[in-house]
Amino acid sequence: MRRIVTMMLRVAGPYRDRFAASIRHSVIGSLAQAGAYASMLPILHELSRPQVEAAAAWRWFAVFAACYAVEAVYRCREIGFQYTEWTGVIESIRLRLGDRLRRMPLRELERRATGDLTTVVGGNVVNAALGVSAVALVFLQMVIVPVVLIAVFLVVDWRLGLTLAVVTLLAVPFVRQVQRISGSGFRRVDEADAAAASRIVEYVQGLPVFKATGQVGESSVRLRAALQEQTRHQAESQSRSALPALYAAAVVQLGVIAVAAVGTALVLGADLTAPILVAVVVGAVRFAEPLATATTLTAMFEITDAAIERVTEVLDVAPLDADPDARITRFDVAFDEVAFGYTGAPVLRGVSFAVPARSFTALVGPSGSGKTTVTRMLTRYADPDAGTVRIGGVDLRTVDPTEIYRHVSVVFQDVYLFGDTIRANIAMARPDATDAEVEAAARAANVHGFVERLPHGYDTRVGEIGGALSGGERQRISIARAILKDAPIVLLDEPTAALDAESEVAVQQAIDALVADRTVVVIAHRLSTVVGADQILVLEGGRIAERGRHAELLSARGRYARMWAAQTRARHWRVEAETAKVAGVEGGQ
Numbered sequence: 275m276r277r278i279v280t281m282m283l284r285v286a287g288p289y290r291d292r293f294a295a296s297i298r299h300s301v302i303g304s305l306a307q308a309g310a311y312a313s314m315l316p317i318l319h320e321l322s323r324p325q326v327e328a329a330a331a332w333r334w335f336a337v338f339a340a341c342y343a344v345e346a347v348y349r350c351r352e353i354g355f356q357y358t359e360w361t362g363v364i365e366s367i368r369l370r371l372g373d374r375l376r377r378m379p380l381r382e383l384e385r386r387a388t389g390d391l392t393t394v395v396g397g398n399v400v401n402a403a404l405g406v407s408a409v410a411l412v413f414l415q416m417v418i419v420p421v422v423l424i425a426v427f428l429v430v431d432w433r434l435g436l437t438l439a440v441v442t443l444l445a446v447p448f449v450r451q452v453q454r455i456s457g458s459g460f461r462r463v464d465e466a467d468a469a470a471a472s473r474i475v476e477y478v479q480g481l482p483v484f485k486a487t488g489q490v491g492e493s494s495v496r497l498r499a500a501l502q503e504q505t506r507h508q509a510e511s512q513s514r515s516a517l518p519a520l521y522a523a524a525v526v527q528l529g530v531i532a533v534a535a536v537g538t539a540l541v542l543g544a545d546l547t548a549p550i551l552v553a554v555v556v557g558a559v560r561f562a563e564p565l566a567t568a569t570t571l572t573a574m575f576e577i578t579d580a581a582i583e584r585v586t587e588v589l590d591v592a593p594l595d596a597d598p599d600a601r602i603t604r605f606d607v608a609f610d611e612v613a614f615g616y617t618g619a620p621v622l623r624g625v626s627f628a629v630p631a632r633s634f635t636a637l638v639g640p641s642g643s644g645k646t647t648v649t650r651m652l653t654r655y656a657d658p659d660a661g662t663v664r665i666g667g668v669d670l671r672t673v674d675p676t677e678i679y680r681h682v683s684v685v686f687q688d689v690y691l692f693g694d695t696i697r698a699n700i701a702m703a704r705p706d707a708t709d710a711e712v713e714a715a716a717r718a719a720n721v722h723g724f725v726e727r728l729p730h731g732y733d734t735r736v737g738e739i740g741g742a743l744s745g746g747e748r749q750r751i752s753i754a755r756a757i758l759k760d761a762p763i764v765l766l767d768e769p770t771a772a773l774d775a776e777s778e779v780a781v782q783q784a785i786d787a788l789v790a791d792r793t794v795v796v797i798a799h800r801l802s803t804v805v806g807a808d809q810i811l812v813l814e815g816g817r818i819a820e821r822g823r824h825a826e827l828l829s830a831r832g833r834y835a836r837m838w839a840a841q842t843r844a845r846h847w848r849v850e851a852e853t854a855k856v857a858g859v860e861g862g863q
């Protein structure tokens with residue numbers, strides 16, 4: 275209980291003090307409620323005496339009224355928190371999660387499935403807030419009222435108090451069992467929810483690919499399996515806790531009968547008056563009601579507990595260490611004996627190279643040789659296992675990723691466009707940019723021409739045109755972003771490989787505009803684009819196998835020369851095939 279309240283106080287964030295106050299109000303309200311009930315007994319006692327002492331009865335009535343007034347005031351304050359702060363608590367948790375996700379190491383972010391995070395930020399936050407604003411308070415009330423009632427019964431007659439205490443103790447194991455079963459059940463339900471959410475995201479995002487590859491049936495089988503698993507866990511969790519919940523309720527109801535029986539025996543033995551017996555039975559029934567529903571609330575409490583755990587797990591992911599004052603002021607890049615592995619097995623091994631400011635370095639090598647990983651280390655995707663990555667002489671281990679991203683533009687092969695206007699999509703690199711600056715960047719990236727042909731020009735929403743943007747156009751929008759950002763270092767995963775000849779020329783012109791006069795590291799898939807590079811690094815199995823300029827590497831007759839020869843042959847075949855096709859068409863005419 276204390277653990278959960280502590281976690282709730284943490285999750286409540288800026289609402290912490292108000293939450294703590296509402297718990298205090300709940301405790302005071304519950305004590306006052308119990309006090310009001312307890313003060314009824316002396317009133318009845320006075321009224322049932324042969325010689326009624328009116329003054330004493332009124333005194334107790336004053337106590338009774340005061341207790342009720344206090345309860346009303348504090349319940350209002352407690353309920354006020356639930357009604358007015360509920361949405362605020364949700365907003366505050368989501369904002370803090372957003373901030374954490376923004377500062378979360380990219381590697382950690384990538385490790386978590388999208389559906390998992392969607393469940394945390396969506397449903398888990400609501401359930402956590404539910405706990406913060408309501409469940410804990412109701413639970414407190416359910417604990418305080420019975421305890422006070424047992425104490426009052428003990429004062430009236432120890433046998434009544436003992437009966438109530440025994441009944442409570444008998445019900446406890448069943449309540450605990452419900453708590454345990456529903457606790458583990460809800461965790462499984464939560465995991466199944468997250469898995470189903472991931473499958474839904476995967477299904478929707480992958481639909482075009484599934485359709486193209488004729489896999490729609492198989493992917494929907496996977497989705498259906500995840501949804502069935504979710505339903506199974508939900509049904510299981512409810513049915514397994516139903517029986518102990520019924521037992522707990524039955525024990526409590528039997529308890530009321532037991533109290534009434536002991537009370538009747540006491541009245542018959544002249545140890546208790548009939549009006550007090552009535553009050554005791556009313557009290558026992560009042561006590562039984564919340565305890566019988568306690569099991570349901572216990573289950574709700576477990577949902578809250580599981581949700582809070584998942585939310586705090588994300589809030590607890592530590593951002594990468596950094597010196598807040600570390601600044602990058604020069605834009606040369608250096609790798610010094612860098613080793614790195616994603617899951618233990620090394621992907622980069624002793625990689626060392628230097629990229630002078632405003633020079634052009636190309637990374638080439640077979641698929642899986644570590645090219646992308648090298649560029650990731652430059653944006654502090656993760657820290658190296660050994661060795662050092664420096665920009666402008668500063669060890670990136672000390673630099674906040676936000677500071678790195680201020681100076682580095684990254685252009686990936688996969689371009690993500692937000693459901694906003696073309697203008698907003700370009701300007702996201704620099705939200706304060708003027709329309710003229712956005713347009714200038716768009717012109718430089720060869721975007722202006724096709725944007726002018728769109729129905730609302732730069733104000734056309736990406737959603738309106740849907741898939742109408744070609745791969746090359748999307749690429750050029752992402753290059754326009756980078757041009758607008760105007761960062762001195764550019765990391766480029768060569769995007770022209772998959773484009774047709776016309777798009778390729780347009781994108782290549784955009785790239786030329788982007789890389790001019792900057793420190794550039796390019797992952798090159800086609801060697802023809804790196805002939806003019808200041809330095810070519812040939813990666814193989816996570817090591818630099820060769821390095822030099824194009825001509826030097828050709829004359830070395832090593833790995834690069836073989837790759838060059840293979841690509842040149844392939845180009846010739848393509849040209850010959852094209853020529854044969856054209857000749858065939860002409861011959862047929």
Ligand SMILES: Nc1ncnc2c1ncn2[C@@H]1O[C@H](COP(=O)(O)OP(=O)(O)OP(=O)(O)O)[C@@H](O)[C@H]1O
Nearest residue numbers: 384616617621639640641642643644645646647648
């Ligand atoms: N997030 C990841 N988790 C685990 N392993 C990874 C991850 N990303 C890459 N790898 C592995 O690291 C190795 C190097 O991958 P990397 O993407 O750097 O190669 P690459 O040379 O860029 O390949 P390609 O040209 O195909 O993009 C590969 O074996 C890859 O499977």
